[in-house]
Amino acid sequence: MFNEIKSEIKVISSFIRMGAYTFFSQRWGVISQFLGIAVNIGVIGIFAKLVTLDADIAQYGTPRFLEFFVIAMFITNLVFIGTGSVSGILRGANFANLYTSPCKFITIFIGANSWKIIWRFLTSFFFIFLAVTLFNAEIYFNSGFMVVFISGFVLMLALDLFAAGFTIVTKAPTDPINWFLGLTSQLVSGTYFPVENLPSWLQPIAHMHPQTYVNKFARLTMGGNASLTEVWPELRAFVLTTIIMLIIGYVMFKYGFKRARVSGTLGHQ
Amino acid sequence: MGIIEAEHLDKYYPPPRKGTFGFIDLIKDLRKPRETLPALVDVNFEVKEGEIFGLLGPNGAGKTTFCKIMNALVIPTSGHIYIDDYESVKDHEKITRKMVTIFGGEREMWGLFSWRVTIERNLKYIAELWKVPPHLIKKRIDYAMEILDLEEKRREWYQKLSAGMKQKVHLALAFIVQPKIIVLDEPTIRLDVPSKRRVHDAIKKELCRNLGSTILLTTHDMSEAEKMCDRVAILNTKIEFIDRPENIKELSKEYEILELKLKYLNSKTKKDLEPFTIRTEETYKNGIYKLKIFFEDKEKNLPEILGVLKSSKIEDIKIRTPSLEDAFIYMINRGKKDV
Numbered sequence: 126m127f128n129e130i131k132s133e134i135k136v137i138s139s140f141i142r143m144g145a146y147t148f149f150s151q152r153w154g155v156i157s158q159f160l161g162i163a164v165n166i167g168v169i170g171i172f173a174k175l176v177t178l179d180a181d182i183a184q185y186g187t188p189r190f191l192e193f194f195v196i197a198m199f200i201t202n203l204v205f206i207g208t209g210s211v212s213g214i215l216r217g218a219n220f221a222n223l224y225t226s227p228c229k230f231i232t233i234f235i236g237a238n239s240w241k242i243i244w245r246f247l248t249s250f251f252f253i254f255l256a257v258t259l260f261n262a263e264i265y266f267n268s269g270f271m272v273v274f275i276s277g278f279v280l281m282l283a284l285d286l287f288a289a290g291f292t293i294v295t296k297a298p299t300d301p302i303n304w305f306l307g308l309t310s311q312l313v314s315g316t317y318f319p320v321e322n323l324p325s326w327l328q329p330i331a332h333m334h335p336q337t338y339v340n341k342f343a344r345l346t347m348g349g350n351a352s353l354t355e356v357w358p359e360l361r362a363f364v365l366t367t368i369i370m371l372i373i374g375y376v377m378f379k380y381g382f383k384r385a386r387v388s389g390t391l392g393h394q
Numbered sequence: 395m396g397i398i399e400a401e402h403l404d405k406y407y408p409p410p411r412k413g414t415f416g417f418i419d420l421i422k423d424l425r426k427p428r429e430t431l432p433a434l435v436d437v438n439f440e441v442k443e444g445e446i447f448g449l450l451g452p453n454g455a456g457k458t459t460f461c462k463i464m465n466a467l468v469i470p471t472s473g474h475i476y477i478d479d480y481e482s483v484k485d486h487e488k489i490t491r492k493m494v495t496i497f498g499g500e501r502e503m504w505g506l507f508s509w510r511v512t513i514e515r516n517l518k519y520i521a522e523l524w525k526v527p528p529h530l531i532k533k534r535i536d537y538a539m540e541i542l543d544l545e546e547k548r549r550e551w552y553q554k555l556s557a558g559m560k561q562k563v564h565l566a567l568a569f570i571v572q573p574k575i576i577v578l579d580e581p582t583i584r585l586d587v588p589s590k591r592r593v594h595d596a597i598k599k600e601l602c603r604n605l606g607s608t609i610l611l612t613t614h615d616m617s618e619a620e621k622m623c624d625r626v627a628i629l630n631t632k633i634e635f636i637d638r639p640e641n642i643k644e645l646s647k648e649y650e651i652l653e654l655k656l657k658y659l660n661s662k663t664k665k666d667l668e669p670f671t672i673r674t675e676e677t678y679k680n681g682i683y684k685l686k687i688f689f690e691d692k693e694k695n696l697p698e699i700l701g702v703l704k705s706s707k708i709e710d711i712k713i714r715t716p717s718l719e720d721a722f723i724y725m726i727n728r729g730k731k732d733v
Contacts, residue, residue: 139522219505
């Protein structure tokens with residue numbers, strides 16, 4: 126058992142190395158990403174000082190718009206790693222070959238996403254680092270944040286599992302779940318202003334959007350330094366939804382995967 | 395007992411959904427997929443350990459479906475494939491440690507390689523995915539490079555290689571992993587003649603004789619099958635025939651082929667030929683008709699055929715015995731007639 130785990134970890138490290146080689150083969154791409162982050166944080170810092178929106182952002186534990194924006198962008202960047210992590214791999218031309226290799230099924234998905242995860246973490250923390258050093262943003266990382274991050278990530282993963290199953294069965298080139306999340310993520314989930322400031326007819330959509338809750342809890346913990354015990358009464362329902370969605374997503378994925386093998390369409394999309 | 399055994403293997407694919415969105419069929423499919431399009435019908439054969447077994451068939455004959463079932467990428471409608479005593483779908487994970495499949499005709503292999511990374515690094519990565527012991531990786535990469543004549547391309551990016559070179563790099567996977575069973579799906583489809591020759595030698599001498607691997611080769615290139623395989627199965631949804639290549643050729647020696655270049659050819663002449671021929675193939679280019687006549691009983695029918703063609707002005711004439719390719723076409727057509 127231990128040897129098997131060791132062997133799978135070695136495989137994942139091979140995936141990471143290959144991801145890094147590929148990524149750093151585009152040197153200008155790497156430099157422009159860091160430059161892009163620096164410009165992004167500069168614009169946000171200036172915009173946060175200029176904004177005069179009449180909104181109660183203190184209820185989220187972030188007295189300034191700077192932290193309000195920065196935390197939402199940071200957490201969105203991290204939890205959205207889950208989006209496309211399964212459906213994207215399954216749709217790609219690479220999957221069929223990886224499936225014929227002796228890698229375990231779960232290793233394929235972890236491995237194929239591992240470089241993306243590492244790089245996303247690195248750039249997200251660089252983003253936070255710039256916000257803290259250039260604009261004195263007040264950011265806290267506590268156990269509450271960890272639970273919010275893990276729940277948000279798992280929820281996005283669960284939705285992607287469902288989306289993967291859905292696209293396999295319907296043979297659709299895109300799936301409505303990731304399409305909806307992508308389209309509405311910044312508009313209705315309260316990234317730039319509280320959802321209370323949205324028109325009343327848009328608010329039900331905002332309350333259906335998982336990112337609205339991720340943003341809210343991330344701001345409370347990372348901005349307001351609220352502990353896990355403080356946010357838990359409200360967070361509990363979100364964690365429970367995540368667990369239920371994970372089960373539903375897994376069942377849908379298993380069903381879709383089997384169906385794709387019956388139809389012979391694995392990796393055909 | 396064979397190392398690969400197909401037992402009453404059937405695969406029927408669901409038909410395309412009708413209508414713009416296909417909602418009605420989609421709902422039907424949700425309960426149970428409709429499996430009505432035959433890809434493989436009652437396929438039975440076995441491959442012995444250490445042999446090169448060819449699976450020959452025209453496009454759409456079910457060769458790739460067979461390979462996909464071997465790799466659990468497709469679930470059969472009924473029947474099984476046993477690989478070294480393991481069931482291909484149920485025991486997929488155990489089989490992956492003994493078998494390597496290289497898809498040649500499809501784009502899948504390309505996805506496994508990183509385009510902006512050197513060949514050497516790509517192969518090292520693949521060796522690690524296939525869990526080759528670390529101390530053997532370099533040695534085996536060197537070996538594959540030498541055998542496949544890739545030494546000069548070692549430090550080049552994968553994206554800079556031609557399609558043929560890429561195919562050779564894909565084949566290197568077999569030399570690096572050195573598994574018990576190798577499935578090669580159209581392994582030389584993009585190669586030029588010298589490269590093809592080199593790859594044939596490498597498969598036969600190195601993989602099969604030196605390393606002792608059993609090879610299942612799918613191809614529609616008859617000369618490749620003739621040159622490489624110990625036995626071949628002609629597959630056209632169902633197995634038409636299994637034997638040694640020379641025996642299959644022998645089987646079709648009951649007829650002969652007359653190849654002619656003619657100045658004129660009209661429908662009356664073609665009709666007059668019918669009683670003396672099995673079938674004819676005709677092409678027209680630059681004012682010349684090329685006619686291929688398949689016929690039996692040379693002594694009796696040849697003078698009759700030449701008599702009919704007298705008015706067509708014969709410019710060139712050749713008579714030959716059938717090749718494996720002719721035998722293959724003969725089998726496929728015979729199969730169609732049987733259906």
